[in-house]
Amino acid sequence: MMLFVIAGTREIIRAGGTHSSQVRHCPQCGQPMRFRDATRRTYLTLFFIPILPLGAGRDGLACDGCNTWIAPEAYRLGGMETV
Ligand SMILES: [Zn+2]
Numbered sequence: 001m002m003l004f005v006i007a008g009t010r011e012i013i014r015a016g017g018t019h020s021s022q023v024r025h026c027p028q029c030g031q032p033m034r035f036r037d038a039t040r041r042t043y044l045t046l047f048f049i050p051i052l053p054l055g056a057g058r059d060g061l062a063c064d065g066c067n068t069w070i071a072p073e074a075y076r077l078g079g080m081e082t083v
Contacts, residue, residue: 023064
């Protein structure tokens with residue numbers, strides 16, 4: 001009997017409903033966008049379905065346009081200028 005298991009990992013971004021008040025330049029879109037609070041977490045996947053969270057999630061911001069996740073240090077240290 002042969003059994004194939006396709007396992008991997010996938011990062012999932014869960015955006016909250018809270019918008020930051022500032023508009024920032026998104027490094028991905030290159031546009032001034034609003035950002036939401038968002039948590040990024042890595043999941044173990046089986047057959048491309050997320051099964052198990054691996055480690056703790058990381059809080060950050062997600063772009064409203066392209067959903068790119070931004071690490072806290074990126075926007076706190078001035079990597080993203082506000083508009
Ligand atoms: Zn964007």
